[in-house]
Amino acid sequence: MYQIHNQALLSFIDISSIEVGKHLYWKIGDYNIHGQVFIVSWLVIFALLLISFVGTKNLQRLPDKFQNFMEFILEFLQDIAKNQIGEHEYRSWIPYISTLFLFILGSNWAGALIPWKLIILPEGELAAPTNDINTTVALSLLTSLAYFYAGLRKNGVGYFLRYVEPTPVLLPINILEDFTKPLSLSFRLFGNILADELVVSVFTLLVPILIPLPVMILGLFASSIQALIFSTLSAAYIGEAIEGHGEH
Numbered sequence: 001m002y003q004i005h006n007q008a009l010l011s012f013i014d015i016s017s018i019e020v021g022k023h024l025y026w027k028i029g030d031y032n033i034h035g036q037v038f039i040v041s042w043l044v045i046f047a048l049l050l051i052s053f054v055g056t057k058n059l060q061r062l063p064d065k066f067q068n069f070m071e072f073i074l075e076f077l078q079d080i081a082k083n084q085i086g087e088h089e090y091r092s093w094i095p096y097i098s099t100l101f102l103f104i105l106g107s108n109w110a111g112a113l114i115p116w117k118l119i120i121l122p123e124g125e126l127a128a129p130t131n132d133i134n135t136t137v138a139l140s141l142l143t144s145l146a147y148f149y150a151g152l153r154k155n156g157v158g159y160f161l162r163y164v165e166p167t168p169v170l171l172p173i174n175i176l177e178d179f180t181k182p183l184s185l186s187f188r189l190f191g192n193i194l195a196d197e198l199v200v201s202v203f204t205l206l207v208p209i210l211i212p213l214p215v216m217i218l219g220l221f222a223s224s225i226q227a228l229i230f231s232t233l234s235a236a237y238i239g240e241a242i243e244g245h246g247e248h
Contacts, residue, residue: 034132041129044106077101080228084235089154089242093235096146100139101231104130104189108223111197112216128193130226136190140182143234151241159241181237185230192226 026035055070063071077098081090111128129135151159163174196219203215 034134036126037129037132037135040110040126041107041135044103044110044129048102048106074098077231080232081235084232085239085242089150089239090235093146093150093238097231097235100143100234101227104139104230105224105227107135108193108227109220111193112200112219112223127197130189131194131197133186133190136186137182139189139230140186143185143237144178144182146234147237147241150238154242185233189226189230192222196222 026033026038055066060067078090078094080101081094081097084090085093107129111131151162163171165174200215200219
């Protein structure tokens with residue numbers, strides 16, 4: 001029995017060490033981090049900051065095409081926050097929801113449009129930050145912290161009464177829900193982006209000329225939808241927390 005237990009433990013350790021692909025590791029203290037994720041994330045953040053700066057440095061009363069585009073994006077993101085969080089509370093959450101949407105959209109499109117494989121790294125390869133589970137889990141945990149903060153700021157300690165509504169019998173299920181929300185957010189985004197990149201890679205290897213192009217276009221559409229879903233659900237969770245017990 002002892003030998004079987006040891007074999008099971010060793011098998012679990014072997015499984016836990018399995019990775020998807022190779023990574024460029026940077027060692028910071030006692031921690032190894034995925035360097036390729038940080039490189040592409042910084043590029044996406046820099047691109048978003050540059051576009052924001054260029055689009056807002058010379059605002060006109062009669063906007064040009066680029067300013068019109070920037071205003072359209074802002075109104076679109078305001079509508080997401082307003083529809084999910086509510087008329088009276090949404091304004092303070094526009095920066096967070098907008099940042100989520102734009103970073104995820106930029107990361108997804110960076111993976112779909114830029115031929116990162118042409119850049120040779122010592123180990124691993126550059127790709128969309130959102131095809132790394134660490135990135136999507138971090139974004140999901142940020143949303144969890146955000147809706148806890150929103151609920152406590154609005155309703156105080158009374159926020160926790162939602163766990164025993166409509167009946168205390170549902171307490172375990174309501175607690176479990178707080179764990180399933182970030183899990184579903186992170187794995188949905190990670191799975192879709194990883195699957196899209198794998199499909200494009202396979203088609204590129206099999207038929208490298210024309211066939212991958214429609215798949216890439218479909219991937220851009222799916223990437224945009226995933227950014228919309230993540231930001232909309234995040235806003236919905238925040239709106240639900242704000243409504244909480246105090247509105248009943």
